Amino acid sequence: MATPEFTARTLRRLLASGVTTRAERLLAKMPPADVAPLLSDLTGDEARTVIELLFRQRRAALVMRELPPEMLPQLFEALSDQRIADVIARLEIDDLLELVDWIPEDRRAEVLQRLPDHRRDELMKAELYPESSAGRVMTTAFIGLDEKMAAQEAIDSIRAAGDGNESILYLYVVDDRRCLSGVVPIRRLVSSPPSRPVGEIMIPDPVCVRAEADQEEVAAVVRRYDLLAVPVVDVDNRLLGVITVDDVIDVITEEATEDMYHLAGLSDEDRVFSPALISIRKRLPWMLVNLGTCFLAAWVVGLFERTIEQVVALAVFMPVVAGMAGNGGTQSLTIITRAIALGEIEFSTGLRAAGKELAVGLVIGITTGVASAAIAMFWQAKPALGLALFLAMVVSMAVSGLMGAAVPLALKALRQDPALGSGVIVTTFTDVFAFFAFLGIATLMLDRLIA
Amino acid sequence: MATPEFTARTLRRLLASGVTTRAERLLAKMPPADVAPLLSDLTGDEARTVIELLFRQRRAALVMRELPPEMLPQLFEALSDQRIADVIARLEIDDLLELVDWIPEDRRAEVLQRLPDHRRDELMKAELYPESSAGRVMTTAFIGLDEKMAAQEAIDSIRAAGDGNESILYLYVVDDRRCLSGVVPIRRLVSSPPSRPVGEIMIPDPVCVRAEADQEEVAAVVRRYDLLAVPVVDVDNRLLGVITVDDVIDVITEEATEDMYHLAGLSDEDRVFSPALISIRKRLPWMLVNLGTCFLAAWVVGLFERTIEQVVALAVFMPVVAGMAGNGGTQSLTIITRAIALGEIEFSTGLRAAGKELAVGLVIGITTGVASAAIAMFWQAKPALGLALFLAMVVSMAVSGLMGAAVPLALKALRQDPALGSGVIVTTFTDVFAFFAFLGIATLMLDRLIA
Numbered sequence: 001m002a003t004p005e006f007t008a009r010t011l012r013r014l015l016a017s018g019v020t021t022r023a024e025r026l027l028a029k030m031p032p033a034d035v036a037p038l039l040s041d042l043t044g045d046e047a048r049t050v051i052e053l054l055f056r057q058r059r060a061a062l063v064m065r066e067l068p069p070e071m072l073p074q075l076f077e078a079l080s081d082q083r084i085a086d087v088i089a090r091l092e093i094d095d096l097l098e099l100v101d102w103i104p105e106d107r108r109a110e111v112l113q114r115l116p117d118h119r120r121d122e123l124m125k126a127e128l129y130p131e132s133s134a135g136r137v138m139t140t141a142f143i144g145l146d147e148k149m150a151a152q153e154a155i156d157s158i159r160a161a162g163d164g165n166e167s168i169l170y171l172y173v174v175d176d177r178r179c180l181s182g183v184v185p186i187r188r189l190v191s192s193p194p195s196r197p198v199g200e201i202m203i204p205d206p207v208c209v210r211a212e213a214d215q216e217e218v219a220a221v222v223r224r225y226d227l228l229a230v231p232v233v234d235v236d237n238r239l240l241g242v243i244t245v246d247d248v249i250d251v252i253t254e255e256a257t258e259d260m261y262h263l264a265g266l267s268d269e270d271r272v273f274s275p276a277l278i279s280i281r282k283r284l285p286w287m288l289v290n291l292g293t294c295f296l297a298a299w300v301v302g303l304f305e306r307t308i309e310q311v312v313a314l315a316v317f318m319p320v321v322a323g324m325a326g327n328g329g330t331q332s333l334t335i336i337t338r339a340i341a342l343g344e345i346e347f348s349t350g351l352r353a354a355g356k357e358l359a360v361g362l363v364i365g366i367t368t369g370v371a372s373a374a375i376a377m378f379w380q381a382k383p384a385l386g387l388a389l390f391l392a393m394v395v396s397m398a399v400s401g402l403m404g405a406a407v408p409l410a411l412k413a414l415r416q417d418p419a420l421g422s423g424v425i426v427t428t429f430t431d432v433f434a435f436f437a438f439l440g441i442a443t444l445m446l447d448r449l450i451a
Numbered sequence: 452m453a454t455p456e457f458t459a460r461t462l463r464r465l466l467a468s469g470v471t472t473r474a475e476r477l478l479a480k481m482p483p484a485d486v487a488p489l490l491s492d493l494t495g496d497e498a499r500t501v502i503e504l505l506f507r508q509r510r511a512a513l514v515m516r517e518l519p520p521e522m523l524p525q526l527f528e529a530l531s532d533q534r535i536a537d538v539i540a541r542l543e544i545d546d547l548l549e550l551v552d553w554i555p556e557d558r559r560a561e562v563l564q565r566l567p568d569h570r571r572d573e574l575m576k577a578e579l580y581p582e583s584s585a586g587r588v589m590t591t592a593f594i595g596l597d598e599k600m601a602a603q604e605a606i607d608s609i610r611a612a613g614d615g616n617e618s619i620l621y622l623y624v625v626d627d628r629r630c631l632s633g634v635v636p637i638r639r640l641v642s643s644p645p646s647r648p649v650g651e652i653m654i655p656d657p658v659c660v661r662a663e664a665d666q667e668e669v670a671a672v673v674r675r676y677d678l679l680a681v682p683v684v685d686v687d688n689r690l691l692g693v694i695t696v697d698d699v700i701d702v703i704t705e706e707a708t709e710d711m712y713h714l715a716g717l718s719d720e721d722r723v724f725s726p727a728l729i730s731i732r733k734r735l736p737w738m739l740v741n742l743g744t745c746f747l748a749a750w751v752v753g754l755f756e757r758t759i760e761q762v763v764a765l766a767v768f769m770p771v772v773a774g775m776a777g778n779g780g781t782q783s784l785t786i787i788t789r790a791i792a793l794g795e796i797e798f799s800t801g802l803r804a805a806g807k808e809l810a811v812g813l814v815i816g817i818t819t820g821v822a823s824a825a826i827a828m829f830w831q832a833k834p835a836l837g838l839a840l841f842l843a844m845v846v847s848m849a850v851s852g853l854m855g856a857a858v859p860l861a862l863k864a865l866r867q868d869p870a871l872g873s874g875v876i877v878t879t880f881t882d883v884f885a886f887f888a889f890l891g892i893a894t895l896m897l898d899r900l901i902a
Contacts, residue, residue: 031658031676033675033676033677068795155641158638158641158642159641159642168638169620169638169679186637186638186641187609187619187620187637189641190606190609190610190637190640190641191609191610207482222700223700223701223704224484225482225484226697226700227697228620228679228696228697245679245696245697245700246677246678246679248700249673249674249677249696249699249700249703250674252700252703252704252707253674253703253707253793256703256704256707256711257789257793259711260707260710260711260714260785260789261785261789263711263785264778264781264782264784264785265778265782266782266785266786270786271786271790271795272786272787272790272795272796272804272807273795276807276810276811276814279807279811280811280814280815283782283811283815284815284818287775287778287779287815287818287819288819288822290774290775290778291771291775291819291822291823293774294770294771294774294775295771295823295826297770297771297774298767298768298770298771301766301767301769301770302767302830305763305764305766305767308759308763308766309763312756312759312760312763312766313756314766315752315756315759315763315765315766315769316749316752316753316756317749318752318766318769318770319745319748319749319752319769319773319882319886320742320745320746320748320749322770323741323744323745323748323882324738324741324742324745327715327716327738327741328738330715331715331716331717331734333715334711334712334714334715334717335717335721335722335723336723338708338711338712339722339723342704342708344519344722344723344724345723353723356723356727356730359727360727360730360731360734363727363731364731364734364735364738367735367738368738368739368742371739371742372742372746375746431770431774435770
């Protein structure tokens with residue numbers, strides 16, 4: 001397969017020489033997901049031409065959908081309001097919703113004005129659902145059946161629905177009030193006698209989600225029950241739409257990214273291809289918070305300046321205690337946040353999990369503490385120093401294991417994102433505690449350390 | 452919905468009072484994914500009874516499949532070899548493969564001996580594929596069609612395949628040599644005139660993966676092209692099996708967990724519900740490595756013991772430089788490893804990405820460096836100390852941004868897991884470099900610091 005860089009070069013050459021018909025043929029052969037990466041290598045003018053060519057093939061919307069959204073503003077710059085409206089008008093409602101957010105604010109009203117009326121109405125309706133809710137991810141293109149309908153009639157209704165979405169996998173049975181009563185996998189429909197009523201084939205009371213449910217919850221349901229699509233209903237169980245598994249995969253991927261990012265104090269919009277200025281703006285606030293926590297640690301060390309003055313070797317071992325406690329805390333934190341995200345915590349309980357992390361921290365603290373004490377005594381020839389290091393490591397590793405588990409569990413109990421604040425809180429706490437424990441113990445043992 | 456704890460209590464009461472028929476009815480009403488968490492709350496005897504009841508309902512295998520594999524050894528302890536064999540014999544081959552690995556080694560041969568012959572053969576064949584490859588995740592239950600077959604005949608073949616897997620979504624067209632030539636979405640089949648040959652309906656040259664391909668690659672393909680299933684072929688393009696999207700979701704989830712775990716130096720098998728002893732055994736080796744890197748940092752600090760002796764305030768600010776550099780490095784590392792995992796790096800290039808992280812680190816280093824210098828001067832009333840802190844922060848933040856990007860990119864270029872080693876290498880490097888930069892600069896400026 002040709003690399004994207006190679007294809008991009010070919011495309012540029014074709015565009016530069018004005019042979020757009022050949023460029024068009026090249027693009028026509030590529031799946032949208034393969035065209036998208038090329039756009040980042042093109043100039044504004046080139047990108048505009050490519051979008052025009054794709055637009056003629058009715059594929060511009062599909063390609064735009066495949067772009068990481070953080071790249072959209074650049075692309076929009078190269079396009080007129082009318083062209084943006086023409087392209088996005090073809091998107092399914094969930095994709096349309098997401099893209100609209102990325103149109104620069106000063107142009108958004110203009111672009112929306114140029115959308116067809118029915119699409120604008122649809123958009124306004126979808127925007128009523130909360131951010132990241134099922135209502136915003138669902139598609140409203142589904143086939144609803146009456147339970148008295150025969151299997152063959154249902155098959156005919158698929159045919160009648162036309163050439164649209166090939167990924168229709170289930171048909172939904174609704175009653176007179178549009179309430180969801182069952183689901184019919186298309187495979188089961190096909191295998192049934194043509195005259196059999198749909199009501200006898202359907203799986204009754206299917207798993208469904210409420211439109212207000214968070215997308216993370218939707219992903220959990222799909223993952224848990226191995227579904228290919230999940231129906232979305234309102235408070236009265238009326239069928240509103242369907243979320244398909246490809247959107248769920250996007251949600252799962254996005255949520256995993258978010259958790260990793262949050263643990264490192266990163267914002268979701270800070271990506272590898274974001275311009276440096278955006279990354280700086282996104283990271284700076286958190287780095288200033290982090291600076292504050294570092295100075296808190298510095299302040300704790302400052303409390304013991306007199307002790308360090310008398311035993312400078314303490315400064316040498318400070319990185320050992322803090323480094324080990326920080327790592328232990330991060331490990332416990334990672335285990336617990338991931339377990340919360342995957343719902344694995346239901347295979348244990350919060351209390352049991354925190355107790356276990358405490359125990360693990362304690363044992364690892366004792367083991368590595370003995371090793372550290374041995375190295376320190378051999379290196380500095382001061383048994384008292386080894387003892388202080390050992391005690392500090394045991395205490396701070398145990399505490400950091402406990403905190404690594406307790407902080408995300410507490411945040412979850414308070415209905416906060418367990419990944420978001422945990423990173424800062426846990427690392428600050430472990431650092432501060434480790435310095436305090438080590439230097440505090442050393443101060444208590446000062447006579448023996450100096451001797 | 453009743454909580455798992457509540458249902459577990461009810462179940463226990465029913466089991467204790469010997470009313471197994473009611474327990475059986477309770478279990479029959481629950482989806483397998485909801486039964487699984489209960490098992491962790493039961494004693495060995497209770498779990499054995501539940502498995503017996505589920506086995507009578509032919510659902511024991513489905514429930515076992517839903518358990519986190521780390522919990523299987525406990526469950527196996529409660530079951531006889533014969534019972535384990537009876538249960539796992541019902542699993543699809545990819546699930547069977549995974550479960551077999553968790554049978555304690557001393558019982559594995561016995562259990563396998565009790566499997567039906569054809570299943571044991573199937574297992575041995577599947578085990579020939581490399582660990583985590585497509586060949587191990589695929590199911591061999593698919594429908595292959597001849598391209599001359601009429602649409603109606605194809606539909607009949609679905610009916611003939613019986614009531615098995617309801618999730619068949621695509622049918623595959625193969626030639627005389629069993630080579631894959633096209634794919635027919637079941638929905639398209641249903642919408643086509645009954646007499647139309649399959650060869651005219653099919654999508655030719657479908658996206659497929661090789662049996663040896665890594666499961667991560669398979670997940671990337673499914674995510675990229677929004678597929679619901681992907682055919683698996685051998686080197687001659689012969690169709691071997693199919694990987695469905697529910698397995699891909701498991702792979703995506705697993706790979707995300709792995710990446711997060713690797714960044715924190717954790718082993719995949721160390722879960723929230725693993726016994727503490729297992730977690731300790733898994734974490735200890737890495738913690739000893741980490742101890743080594745901490746002592747490396749301590750050694751660097753030790754080189755400057757004389758300097759610290761003269762200016763004890765340096766010990767106070769060490770945590771600031773190391774803490775900030777460590778965080779900056781982790782942020783760059785997280786951005787780049789995630790971009791590599793999601794294939795987003797193709798929207799940029801390695802060189803551009805590393806350059807950007809360097810620039811971001813530099814700017815954030817300058818900003819937070821100015822803030823730190825101001826605080827340090829105000830606190831310690833020593834302008835020279837502020838200057839040393841500022842210079843050290845600028846240099847070490849820039850370098851840690853660069854390293855955070857360069858290390859995973861280099862590991863990837865060497866075909867190593869970019870997440871696995873990066874965490875240790877980057878944090879060690881940033882720590883060591885930060886201490887070296889800060890204390891080195893301070894030593895050079897020693898006259899002005901003492902003055």
